[in-house]
Amino acid sequence: MTSVESGEIDNRPPTPVEEDCCGNGCNPCIFDIHKKLLEKWNKEKFDKLNDTLLDKNYLSPVKYSAFIIDKITKACEDCIFVCLNCKSKKEDDIIFLSPSQHVMIKLDTVTKPYTPISWSRKSIKLLIKLYSNGKASNYVKKLKVHDELSIRGPYGEFKYQRNSYKHILMLSIGSGIAAMYPLASSIVQDDLEDTKINMTVGFRSFSHVPLNDELRLLSDYWNFECTLYLSQESTANMTGINIVSNRLNGDIIRGILNSYSSESCLILICGTTEFNETVEKIVVEKEFSHYHVFR
Template sequence: MLRVPVPPKFGEVRPRQAGDIVAAVGVGDALQARDLRRLLPLPGLHVLPPAAAAADTQAPEPCPPSTGQTGGRHGAGQHGGRHLGALGMMGSELSVSMEPRYPVMNNTKSDWLSLRPVEPAAAQCCGGGCTPCIFDLYQTELELWEKAKERGDPELLRKPKEETRNVRLSPDTFTQFLLCSAEQETEDAWRYRFQLSPGTGLGLKLGQHLVLRGLVNGAEIQRAYTPISAIDASGHFEVLIKVYERGLMSQYVKCWRPGDSVAWRGPFGGFLYKPNKFGELLMLCSGTGIAPMLPILTHVTDDEDDETFLTLVVCAKNFQTVYMKNFLREQSRYWNVRIFYVLSREESLENLPMSYRENSKLGRIDCEFLATVLETCRRRPYILICGSVSYTEDMTHMLKQLQHNHSSIFCF
């Protein structure tokens, strides 16, 4: 039979026992005791101040019992018998000391079933073609579990599922980041800024996206988002997220508040770019498809030696739903940048500020408009497309009709 610590009743205090989990949390630290219990919902989880944690192995003191709830199915919340040793807070990062303790096992079927990794649900896949996908990670863990079971050696499962805060990302494991601020961009979209350690960046390349993990009604889901901050930004990163009334991930995002911890992994994908590699970049985007275009704009205009021309075509329902208008207005002042707006449901150009009317079109984007843009490009353009599946298909079809070289098109 498995031998595990028995948690005390609510309100009862007992001395900590061997095998218990110890967490050191400083007063005022962003990651509170409730967050640790949510990340590691194990029996016997105790929270100590840093001073007590430093002397943890010498003279343990009585600690309050854990009252946390079970976490996600695929991540730190799914411990599956794999216990972490000691956790401690160091500045804004979560440090994990990996000293797993396994329960005593009799190699029975029920013992091994308790250690078997949980297969992810279909909703947990973001559908973005990530490598490795969450199902790849599950298959790797399952193969390791089968190997350990065949040999009767649970120590083969020693490698834990690590979750750290504010360090460089990994495509394989989720990283917890502290939400610093949330600013409303439009009626249905928000900009979220996440904290990094001072002087630390994510090390992203242009066009790379991250995968967000959420938990809604007990089900884990994952979605892909591209940071809109500059790829060399340090101390933070930002994402633009549209909130849908009935969206699963939107239900999770709506609950975010500054100070919350949010799990990301990545990066994935990317657009290979070198200064002056292309004479001109023509960027076609719809809705939040503008996200990967923003770091590209910043990257080119911040480099005085990069003389690439940039043409951005922003497709939206109306002027009010155009994202990042202030940023785009600043970018349009550069000598090598021009921006067009295609507004499918705007009733009149009179509704727009005077400075936008000349470069705006009412109605949907069509071949005639796209041909005009192509003809007025200052150099032969390389085309970037980002939007919904239908938008991407429409754009590629129009470009084919206009006999644009398919090898000069990149779809995010």
């Protein structure tokens, strides 16, 4: 059966052959046109897929879904990774999330937001920072493999569209990296992306840095650059990653912003309330038009 007979319309723009380009630097070149058409086609395909997947989503914003803990591992000195599988074994139940969206997890008497750092059709992986006197933290510390958790979502109005900015500057501290990592990961793996990412994150020391291996992998991509600011450490090294021994403060952020255009750069901010407020104030002061604070 052909795609037309099956009711499918495969209208992918045909790729020009090498000989279609005269090599005289035409504006627009046939390959530039093809790239634009392909982007539009991909977006329409993605939107259609989104609608289908949202109907089937195992997660719901208005009711809890059951997950079973599959694995708990140490991520760094004060963070753990928690991997969860859908409790349902139904083939049709799949998880649908956009990068940097969060979910709400019922943890004993409290329900707290967490941002999945990665996911598949049937599982999600969380990075959870454990606070010594935290209500949710104290419950999470006692969780074991095979325990059940109730989760609802996804939430978060932030939506990213391919190639809508020349640069994305991600400014975060501590577990705020959980909101940045999935977006960075999806952008660098997208062959049609021209956007460059600068991820700048502050931590206390190198032993407080989670996602070391993941950041190293991202740094292999042409469009990813990462700088870690360590406030209490003077000697640390990480291949592919810039390390600066200093607190990520307002003056440093002002300096970083000076290298970017306020029109073509998207700034993403995620940290403590105090960090978010300080950075947002600087971003507004410097008249950057595009920014989002994850809070």
